[in-house]
Amino acid sequence: AGMDNTDLAVLCALVLAVAAYLKRDIIKELLFSNDDSITADDSGSRDIVQVMKDNNKNYLVLYGSQTGTAEDYAKKFSKELAAKFSLNVMCADVENYDFENLKELSSSTVVSIFVATYGEGEFPDGAVQFEDYLNDLDEGALSNFRYTLFGLGNSTYEFYNGASKKVLKHMQKAEATLIGEHGLGDDGAGTTDEDYLSWKESTFEILKDQLHLSEHEQKFEPSFRMIKLETIDDKVSLGEPSLQYLPAHSLSFNSENIQVGPFDLHQPYLAPIVKTRELMGNDRSCVHSEFDVSGSNIKYTTGDHLGIWPSNADEKVEKFLHAFNLNPDTIFDLTPLDPTIKAPFPTPTTVGAAVRHYLEITGPISRQSFGALIQFAPSPQIKEKLQNLAADKDQFHIEVTSRYFDLADAVLHLSGGVKWETVPWEFFIESIPHLQPRYYSISSSSLSEKQTIHTTAMVESAPNPAGGPNVVGVTTNLLKNIEVQINEKSTDSLDVHFDLKGPRALFSGFKLPVHVRRSAFKLPSNPQTPVIMIGPGTGVAPFRGFIRERVKYLESTENSKLGKHLLFYGSRNVDDFLYKEEWPLYAKKLGNAFEMIVAHSRLEKTRKVYVQDKLAEREQEIIRLLNEGAFLYVCGDAKGMAQGVHTVLVEILARGKSISKEDATEMVKMLKTTGRYQEDVW
Ligand code: FAD
Structure with missing residues (x-):
């Protein structure tokens, strides 16, 4: 038929008129109006080739990340390349650079691209300019260029891995040479980590061959020098969401207590939850929250998302500090040993603040990051156990994943409760992803509630089939804690507890850092x-x-x-x-x-x-x-x-x-x- x-x-x-209205240009405009303020390295240059030259780099890893996963893989890939093959790797967010000169990159330099797909096969917000660059590439423009490509996507979506497929298409047109296979990580099948590992192994083999690299055992070399400080002053972050919230700056403590924007992914607004209630009357929980954004200049339109910045629960923070024998009161600053790298969170700060506010210490762990701990195992026996687990996908699933272990659970399980005392603090800073905001579909209307943003969050808590405490999500349990406190209910049924006051009592009055993300x-x-x-x-x-x-x-x-x-x-x-x-x-x-x-x-x-x-x-x-x-x-x-x-x-x-x-x-x-x-x- x-x-x-x-x-x-x-x-x-x-529909064409509507689609044109809704589609990307508007979103681009909204998102990137003040993007040039981000400078790449100390020199402030956005010219990627120049920055590489200035810093003697001979390998480039680029990432476009939406939720931090592509960034995490790109960083791990860079770290491993540098450690195994003594390459001078630069790892960069495409958001921070211009690429017009990329064609001038020496042909001996390989570029590894990691890109996530967002929405309907689109590039992440921060990669839109990179996409423009790719779109404008002429035929044959990159004929000397060699690259590898790994995409992060979700096969349950129509345009699976759409962004990395677009990269491939443009690169083919520009006649660039793809080294190895186009890697596809599939979050829909829950196999991103395994997809990455097998792609990485084969890609490393080809790179070794083509770049004549010699391999040596991987040893952790910190990218930062850590400096211990003695006293907490106005400049030391205690977990403030950004440097602007430190007492030494203006945002948090000016006379009227007015926060000045613009507020975005890099700079959240501290919005008080003014009303909240439980929406379910049974053993499950769903929390309705109302954030007051009056005075912030934050505008949203019906259908947008609210990003909520969580911090970790007391129980999780304590367990983590215990497992690795860390002193939360240690005050430290970080100096990058490589000017193209930036501290992943505001510093100077304390170990306790970093664990609570900046590091994603809970959630499932990957075989790959677990394997990176081999060098720090507290005994030869534990080392051997860990080596076996890291090499065996099925066993790793049985022993770690199926038990819903997070990192601290897993290491303590492996060592029979013995603390892992020798893992350097720099290792955590570099290998544990930065705690990311979670997004919620806004459930209010900007026409009827201009200054108040409603969210509807299902509290993530489920019995662990392997026993032990419930498996919990960080943000939704934080919202539940606030609901219980504001409505003066009993705290008995809470799975985990949070410090709701926040650093220097910045969050008191039930405030949480939030930002609005435009949606189509x-x-x-x-x-x-x-x-x-x-x-x-x-x-x-x-x-x-x-x-x-x-x-x-x-x-x-x-x-x-x-x-x-x-x-x-x-x-x-x-x-x-x-x-x-x-x-x-x-x-x-x-x-x-x-x-x-x-x-x-x-x-x-x-x-x-x-x-x-x-x-x-x-x-x-x-x-x-x-x-x-x-x-x-x-x-x-x-x-x-x-x-x-x-x-x-x-x-x-x-x-x-x-x-x-x-x-x-x-x-x-x-x-x-x-x-x-x-x-x-x-
Ligand atoms: P996380 O800490 O992120 O944990 C995620 C899951 O992992 C949880 O189920 C948790 O129990 C589980 N987990 C924790 N530890 C482990 C472990 N060791 N092993 C295995 N699993 C573990 N959600 C809503 O409720 N309402 C919305 O309106 C909504 N809108 C959304 C809109 C968008 C565009 C997106 C991308 C997501 C939306 N979500 C929404 C989902 C939301 O962003 C969060 O992912 C969700 O609320 C869980 O966040 P969390 O911080 O509580 O859990």
């Missing part, structure tokens, strides 16, 4: 355009914002009309129905324009029903609304739900339009590329 061409043409025409997840600008929203669980968060936006619009605009707004929501049962009491109020205000369709997957004595099933039941209506130009939104679980919805939608379109599944798949893809099918999934 042929694709219905008129349909497609109409579809295209309707936006309602159609014409309120009469029909909207289909699919968001089970916390996936409903941005749709609460969308609906509040429409309510406010109706209230404030005379003679206004709304298109149909269908919301497919799902929860296990009635206890975990998020914002249960709010929806009827919205329905009352919006009248016929709003309908909520609920699926419960674990109601007693009834069949499991998911949002996909409900969607299929509404086949006729979905087709009709899509024909009328409806926008479709999916938010929540990337793996199961978003894929399920995609499959059902293809089926609905195939049946409803009497076309083949292949054509229906094409049609869905086109809805996506034109911005009429938007996903906000994680």
